Amino acid sequence: MLEFVYAGLGLIVLLLAGDTLVKGAVNLSLRLGIPALIVSLTVVAFGTSAPELLISIKAVLDGVPGLALGNVIGSNTANVLLILGIPAMIFGIAAGSDTSRSFLIMIAGTLLFIVLGFLGPYHWWSGLILVGALALILIDSARAAQAHRRAANGAPAPEEEEVLEEADPDMPWWKIALYLVLGLIGLPLGADLLVDSSIVIAQAYGVSETVIGLTLVAVGTSLPELATTVMAALRKHSDVAMGNVIGSNMFNLLGIIGVASLVGPIPVDPALLRLDVWVMLAASLVLAPFVFLRWSMGRLVGVIFTSLYVAYLVMLLA
Secondary structure (H helix, E strand, C coil): HHHHHHHHHHHHHHHHHHHHHHHHHHHHHHCCCHHHHHHHHHHHHHHCCCCCHHHHHHHHCCCCCCHHHHHHHHHHHHHCCCCCHHHHHHCCCCCCCCCCCHHHHHHHHHHHHHHHCCCCCEEEEHHHHHHHHHHHHHHHHHHHHHHHHHHHHHCCCHHHHHHHCCCCCCCCHHHHHHHHHHHHHHHHHHHHHHHHHHHHHHHHHHCCHHHHHHHHHHHHHHHHHHHCCCHHHHCCCCCHHHHHHHHHHHHHHHHHHHHHHHHEEEEECHHHHHHHHHHHHHHHHCCCCHHCCCCCECHHHHHHHHHHHHCCCCHCCC
């Protein structure tokens, strides 16, 4: 019974931390004259991916590296179908600004990850390739931010003002920093509390570690993204919602597996290459019309996305 209490407490911490992180990131973008999309691709995405990073490194050090790989693959699938599906089903997610470049980079990172997986275990050299690719993406994002600031002279563009209409452009720096720190600390703490208690509950029912990695741990470590995306959708910050998912997926594949494989080799289960990596890629490609054609994600889309993810879980547990 105590584990259920811990799980509920972890969920509450996640929701509160997700809200504060969105507030801090959106207002940081206003004060710096940077688009909310770029901030969500970096600060928000990295913060919400912290649980996956901590769990993956711990899994490699504890001698269960397969859990790290299943966690990341499962989380990326959940990020698209569940993390965008639930808020779309509840609130709907309006079409945001252009995210086509970031989307294409995410797909390229996904293909790189899959190719390295087919070449065998992820060794240190695989980690260097993945981390190097992430570094290039961050440098590109920094240059895009600088170009935007020069073009806008530090002022947000008109279309951004509509997206960020509930933000406070005069929020003091200390308050922005407090929001960011509380969010970045609260998210991994809440996820750790929730996942640990959930694993104990799952093991009591005899669920295997592989299934736990692809399902329970993946969903648990994706809850920060869910909390952040739900709050972003509620506050009508569609750029933060989409950017958070795209950025988290890139960081999961390139940063988390990259760093974890530097700690120790990560073997690749053939079953993952037969099914799960392709489900992950297909889930990412589903976003194409919403990115390139600027479709809004209405409630029907949310129901379809969520139903597809539930069907995937049922297939794994069958």
